[in-house]
Amino acid sequence: xxxxxxxxxxFRQVLDDATLxxxxxxxxxxxxxxxxxxxxxxxxxxxxxxxxxxxxxxxADCTRVDxxxxxxxSGA
Amino acid sequence: xxxxxxxxxxxxxxxxxxxxxxxxTAELTDLEQFWAPTLPQLTQAGARFVRGxxxxxxxxxxxxxxxxxxxxxxxxxxxxxxSGRWIRAKLLCKMGRTEVxxxxxxQALRQQSDTGEMAYEAAKLAGxxxxxxxxxxxxxxxxxxxxxxNVLNRWATFCTRCYRQHPExxxxxxxxxxxxxxxxxxxxxxxxxxxxxxxGLRVELFSAFGPAVAAEIFEPTSALYAFQPDVVFLGxxxxxxxxxxxxxxQLWVEQQLxxxxxxxxxxxxxxxxxIVQQNYTAAxxxxxxxxxGADSRACGYRVAALNKAICERANQAGVQVLDLTxxxxxxxxxxxWYDARLWYSVKQCPSLQAVPALAAAYVGYLRxxxxxxxxxxxxxxxxxxxxxxxxxxxxAGIDVGGHSPRGExxxxxxxxxxxxxxxxxxxxxxxxxxxxxxxxxxxxxDFGGLCLExxxxxxANWESKWRxxxxxxxxxxxxxxxxxxxxxxxxxxxxxRAHLPQVTVIxxxxxxEDYIACLERxxxxxxxxxxxxxxxxxxxxxxxxxxxxxxxxxPSLEDFLADLGMQASxxxxxxxxxxxxxxxxxxSNQFNLNDRTWSHASLQSLLENTAYWTRWFQLSDRFGDYxxxxxxxxxxxxxxxxxxxxxxxxxAMGRSLELYMLNAVMRAARSAGAQHLRIAYKATAKNEPLxxxxxxxxxxxxxxxxxxxxxxxxxxxDHFPLTAISEAPVETKN
Numbered sequence: 001x002x003x004x005x006x007x008x009x010x011f012r013q014v015l016d017d018a019t020l021x022x023x024x025x026x027x028x029x030x031x032x033x034x035x036x037x038x039x040x041x042x043x044x045x046x047x048x049x050x051x052x053x054x055x056x057x058x059x060a061d062c063t064r065v066d067x068x069x070x071x072x073x074s075g076a
Numbered sequence: 077x078x079x080x081x082x083x084x085x086x087x088x089x090x091x092x093x094x095x096x097x098x099x100x101t102a103e104l105t106d107l108e109q110f111w112a113p114t115l116p117q118l119t120q121a122g123a124r125f126v127r128g129x130x131x132x133x134x135x136x137x138x139x140x141x142x143x144x145x146x147x148x149x150x151x152x153x154x155x156x157x158x159s160g161r162w163i164r165a166k167l168l169c170k171m172g173r174t175e176v177x178x179x180x181x182x183q184a185l186r187q188q189s190d191t192g193e194m195a196y197e198a199a200k201l202a203g204x205x206x207x208x209x210x211x212x213x214x215x216x217x218x219x220x221x222x223x224x225x226n227v228l229n230r231w232a233t234f235c236t237r238c239y240r241q242h243p244e245x246x247x248x249x250x251x252x253x254x255x256x257x258x259x260x261x262x263x264x265x266x267x268x269x270x271x272x273x274x275x276g277l278r279v280e281l282f283s284a285f286g287p288a289v290a291a292e293i294f295e296p297t298s299a300l301y302a303f304q305p306d307v308v309f310l311g312x313x314x315x316x317x318x319x320x321x322x323x324x325x326q327l328w329v330e331q332q333l334x335x336x337x338x339x340x341x342x343x344x345x346x347x348x349x350x351i352v353q354q355n356y357t358a359a360x361x362x363x364x365x366x367x368x369g370a371d372s373r374a375c376g377y378r379v380a381a382l383n384k385a386i387c388e389r390a391n392q393a394g395v396q397v398l399d400l401t402x403x404x405x406x407x408x409x410x411x412x413w414y415d416a417r418l419w420y421s422v423k424q425c426p427s428l429q430a431v432p433a434l435a436a437a438y439v440g441y442l443r444x445x446x447x448x449x450x451x452x453x454x455x456x457x458x459x460x461x462x463x464x465x466x467x468x469x470x471x472a473g474i475d476v477g478g479h480s481p482r483g484e485x486x487x488x489x490x491x492x493x494x495x496x497x498x499x500x501x502x503x504x505x506x507x508x509x510x511x512x513x514x515x516x517x518x519x520x521x522d523f524g525g526l527c528l529e530x531x532x533x534x535x536a537n538w539e540s541k542w543r544x545x546x547x548x549x550x551x552x553x554x555x556x557x558x559x560x561x562x563x564x565x566x567x568x569x570x571x572x573r574a575h576l577p578q579v580t581v582i583x584x585x586x587x588x589e590d591y592i593a594c595l596e597r598x599x600x601x602x603x604x605x606x607x608x609x610x611x612x613x614x615x616x617x618x619x620x621x622x623x624x625x626x627x628x629x630x631p632s633l634e635d636f637l638a639d640l641g642m643q644a645s646x647x648x649x650x651x652x653x654x655x656x657x658x659x660x661x662x663x664s665n666q667f668n669l670n671d672r673t674w675s676h677a678s679l680q681s682l683l684e685n686t687a688y689w690t691r692w693f694q695l696s697d698r699f700g701d702y703x704x705x706x707x708x709x710x711x712x713x714x715x716x717x718x719x720x721x722x723x724x725x726x727x728a729m730g731r732s733l734e735l736y737m738l739n740a741v742m743r744a745a746r747s748a749g750a751q752h753l754r755i756a757y758k759a760t761a762k763n764e765p766l767x768x769x770x771x772x773x774x775x776x777x778x779x780x781x782x783x784x785x786x787x788x789x790x791x792x793x794d795h796f797p798l799t800a801i802s803e804a805p806v807e808t809k810n
Contacts, residue, residue, distance in 0.1 A: 013230075016230070016233050016234065016237070035262075036262065036422060037262050037263060037266070040263070040418065040422060040424075040428070041229065044428070056417050056420060056421050057421070059417065059418065059421035059422060060421040060422060
């Protein structure tokens with residue numbers, strides 16, 4: 001839950017939408033501004049926020065929030 | 077947790093991040109009693125502190141208290157420091173007092189340097205409040221020093237959205253730009269658009285990457301040609317090169333080059349003449365280790381050979397080469413060029429942190445293309461060209477030359493400035509100093525730096541600098557926006573900005589060793605094409621000043637012009653003159669028919685086209701040569717001649733060369749049997765002088781001047797204005 005809240009603030013900043021509400025099944029189809037450029041921004045911001053390194057495949061293929069959550073170390 | 081005793085002297089030793097960390101546990105009473113009054117003393121506080129402070133204020137609901145206690149008033153002690161000004165604006169904004177907040181932001185922005193973050197908040201607020209003028213001011217405040225991709229990308233997202241909704245908010249000329257790369261373009265384009273906005277340009281973008289590039293270029297009905305770009309950028313990453321060591325290096329280079337040249341040729345055949353080709357950066361891997369540059373089978377060797385060949389062929393083909401090594405040199409140490417992960421996942425190269433530098437290089441070309449490049453560099457003296465004040469230390473006391481590290485750096489800065497002069501930038505001095513002493517300092521320099529003859533203007537007095545610069549602009553007959561003013565003193569810089577906002581003001585960094593890099597980063601003096609004229613520019617302006625002296629003594633303008641003994645020569649534009657004509661069309665603003673951009677290829681195609689009549693004009697008088705300073709392009713039909721280009725350098729203004737040129741057109745038209753001359757004039761921000769000239773000599777069509785868009789005027793070819801210029805004797809050619 002804590003992770004989701006922190007992800008939400010990253011998504012809000014990258015997608016420039018202060019009212020965005022994030023859920024685990026939030027996906028690219030549900031959001032026009034979430035394009036491939038935004039994906040890269042999100043992944044890089046997540047890495048900085050959680051001080052971790054996500055796999056390269058996510059940069060190319062991430063389409064849902066739970067894909068990111070699955071890769072964030074639990075103690076981060 | 078034991079509570080830390082807060083002590084100002086200790087806090088002053090902490091950096092921005094540590095301060096913001098301390099704030100994160102501050103109680104309401106700490107904020108009220110300690111942090112608020114201490115703020116002006118924490119001069120090291122930066123963006124993180126500001127964010128931390130405002131965040132904590134929100135968490136403990138202290139905003140109302142600060143408002144009630146007067147901290148947010150314009151007279152509060154907070155406005156004496158940069159972080160305090162920013163916090164005040166930010167808190168006012170958070171409390172919904174948007175109008176006051178915007179005023180607070182702008183006050184702060186005009187007083188302090190900013191990393192782009194505060195300006196971003198101000199711009200968003202300005203957008204919210206429908207204040208495009210203020211939004212543009214925020215945008216222009218983004219300095220060339222700002223190279224943080226994340227900050228710029230946030231700006232780019234915001235500006236792209238604004239542009240989509242309110243295109244009228246953004247002024248300036250529109251350029252259609254095609255970016256065709258072997259690598260992904262999606263990260264570059266938003267930043268490119270943003271940097272263009274910062275310099276007052278709007279770009280319409282077209283892009284393709286990977287295999288799609290060839291399809292766009294070689295198919296004449298492609299979307300690229302339908303888009304009709306003004307300029308095309310081409311490039312690729314060495315990661316895409318197949319540097320197979322099986323083939324001989326020379327053969328390999330020829331193959332690569334052929335495919336590049338085929339692209340240029342296809343673009344040019346389809347009418348796209350302004351091409352910028354990136355060269356290749358050194359590859360990220362060097363399997364041949366220390367022999368990578370020396371062994372002809374190695375990638376490093378081949379890339380270097382290919383780059384050299386690209387340069388040679390581009391020169392012949394009229395293509396510009398963007399040297400990525402120069403772009404790499406602009407990067408800060410924290411910004412690596414290659415990012416392997418982004419390459420394998422999204423084919424992005426260079427790394428995101430390097431994207432702003434690349435975008436700035438692109439925009440440098442665009443600025444040169446539309447004539448936004450600067451022409452004059454105005455320099456301060458003390459602590460700019462040498463260390464120390466000459467009026468206090470005397471000539472022997474100032475620090476310049478090879479006696480100390482700082483002296484070396486000042487000498488190098490002078491030599492750099494001298495190189496700018498050699499490629500055509502005019503130099504001037506504007507200093508608060510004793511004139512005799514200031515000039516004497518140059519006579520004693522012996523390290524190959526600047527001397528007095530290198531300057532076209534030299535003012536050293538105790539007047540305010542902006543008045544001096546204004547007079548300088550008048551004397552040189554150049555508009556204020558072609559000046560770059562350089563000073564180490566922030567007060568002088570502020571004053572110049574306040575009085576002459578058109579002048580580009582560069583405040584030098586604290587350390588002399590950073591001067592050159594600081595001046596280079598702005599790309600103020602980039603030019604699209606260089607010609608022989610450039611090296612002679614300073615001499616030409618100095619001759620101009622002698623003429624001014626004569627003019628001030630002459631009883632009348634006619635006497636003066638007659639006294640000058642002017643002679644003009646002219647000829648059809650040919651291979652020898654085309655480069656200078658191209659440059660004239662790009663650089664001249666006051667005597668230019670419209671804002672059409674002439675590409676190298678479109679001019680080149682005129683050379684053999686018999687449907688066109690073209691002329692270059694060169695002027696000289698008893699003080700010297702003005703050089704090639706006028707040009708005309710006319711499209712001929714049986715009864716009508718259409719003037720497509722009519723351009724004259726401002727250095728020939730006031731010499732009636734424009735009349736001589738018009739006269740030449742009229743005579744040629746009459747002898748060809750034409751009855752009418754048609755002129756498509758389009759008002760730009762600066763070409764009013766040409767308009768009044770045409771209006772004066774074509775009175776019968778003055779009704780056509782009402783509209784300010786393109787005006788088609790037509791005149792009968794029957795009168796021939798006279799000038800004091802005589803035809804130069806024809807040189808006999810051997």
